[in-house]
Amino acid sequence: MSPRPLPGREFVLTLSCPDQAGLVHAVATYLVHHSGNILESRQFDDRLQDRFFMRVHFDVSDPGISLEDLRTGFGAVAQAYGIDWRLHDASTPTRTLIMVSRFGHCLNDLLFRRSTGALNIEIPAIVSNHRDFEPLARSYGIPFHHVPVTKDTKAEAEARLLELVRELDVDLVVLARYMQILSDDLCKQLDGRAINIHHSFLPSFKGAGPYVQAHRRGVKLVGATAHYVTSDLDEGPIIEQDVVRVDHSRDPDDLVTMGRDVEAQVLARAVGWHCESRVLVNGSCTVVFR
Numbered sequence: 001m002s003p004r005p006l007p008g009r010e011f012v013l014t015l016s017c018p019d020q021a022g023l024v025h026a027v028a029t030y031l032v033h034h035s036g037n038i039l040e041s042r043q044f045d046d047r048l049q050d051r052f053f054m055r056v057h058f059d060v061s062d063p064g065i066s067l068e069d070l071r072t073g074f075g076a077v078a079q080a081y082g083i084d085w086r087l088h089d090a091s092t093p094t095r096t097l098i099m100v101s102r103f104g105h106c107l108n109d110l111l112f113r114r115s116t117g118a119l120n121i122e123i124p125a126i127v128s129n130h131r132d133f134e135p136l137a138r139s140y141g142i143p144f145h146h147v148p149v150t151k152d153t154k155a156e157a158e159a160r161l162l163e164l165v166r167e168l169d170v171d172l173v174v175l176a177r178y179m180q181i182l183s184d185d186l187c188k189q190l191d192g193r194a195i196n197i198h199h200s201f202l203p204s205f206k207g208a209g210p211y212v213q214a215h216r217r218g219v220k221l222v223g224a225t226a227h228y229v230t231s232d233l234d235e236g237p238i239i240e241q242d243v244v245r246v247d248h249s250r251d252p253d254d255l256v257t258m259g260r261d262v263e264a265q266v267l268a269r270a271v272g273w274h275c276e277s278r279v280l281v282n283g284s285c286t287v288v289f290r
């Protein structure tokens with residue numbers, strides 16, 4: 001058997017389109033014409049929406065083929081089939097701006113996971129409406145931006161955030177227990193590239209104080225939900241969720257403590273999958289090729 005060529009550069013193609021025959025063949029033919037070798041391919045046909053979703057992780061052995069060549073080449077296929085698509089270099093880290101308020105466990109977890117290489121992200125800035133975690137940012141050598149928010153300064157604060165997003169070429173904004181509601185305009189500007197961790201198992205207990213709400217309800221499970229941020233508070237497409245068991249003996253503060261680990265783990269999985277282009281938005285839901 002002839003030896004396989006040395007692995008080339010790796011790319012990820014994600015796509016969705018109206019379901020139709022020949023899609024996988026068209027993608028495979030495109031890859032062959034660009035010296036592509038499939039490493040992983042996942043597909044999902046949403047029969048209710050009649051929409052097809054695909055994620056292809058592949059390498060390219062021809063060193064003369066650039067990312068722009070690949071994008072130009074797939075543009076023709078996409079036009080023929082009405083495909084919405086994205087094509088990324090799999091090795092490129094996602095430039096991630098993290099926002100936090102007074103609870104830092106999710107921020108701390110993301111910083112550590114980046115430091116160990118568990119998350120392929122760069123963190124050009126940490127933004128907070130409080131100064132609690134400026135020392136933590138400094139300990140990782142990451143610029144910290146204190147952007148206070150009041151009803152009167154919200155517009156100015158959001159303008160400053162957008163300025164940082166543009167100046168630092170940010171790909172993804174993560175609300176790691178950032179407790180300010182983003183305006184409709186900011187949500188539009190960050191559509192599909194802002195992830196929030198909500199400290200409940202949505203759709204239960206939306207909004208502020210979910211652990212107090214859960215305690216009043218006498219729940220036997222508390223949880224966390226990572227979702228894309230939209231104008232509808234805590235209603236964005238869900239990316240990942242998990243729960244932890246509780247009981248009658250726990251007061252609201254106990255629930256806050258017990259929820260920390262599951263919040264951090266859920267957010268980290270969601271951020272990791274987003275950064276590996278494993279999450280595709282399907283209307284108000286997601287398809288996650290995890």
Ligand SMILES: Nc1nc2c(c(=O)[nH]1)N[C@@H](CN(C=O)c1ccc(C(=O)N[C@@H](CCC(=O)O)C(=O)O)cc1)CN2
Pocket residue numbers: 175178179180181182183184187196197198199206207208228229230231232233234235236
């Ligand atoms: N536009 C959106 N903004 C935010 C979302 C979202 O889904 N869409 N998620 C929240 C996070 N969050 C729960 O996870 C949350 C944060 C804050 C509040 C809230 O009511 N806060 C203040 C009011 C602050 C303000 O007016 O800006 C309060 O406690 O009264 C509810 C839920 C992050 N932002």
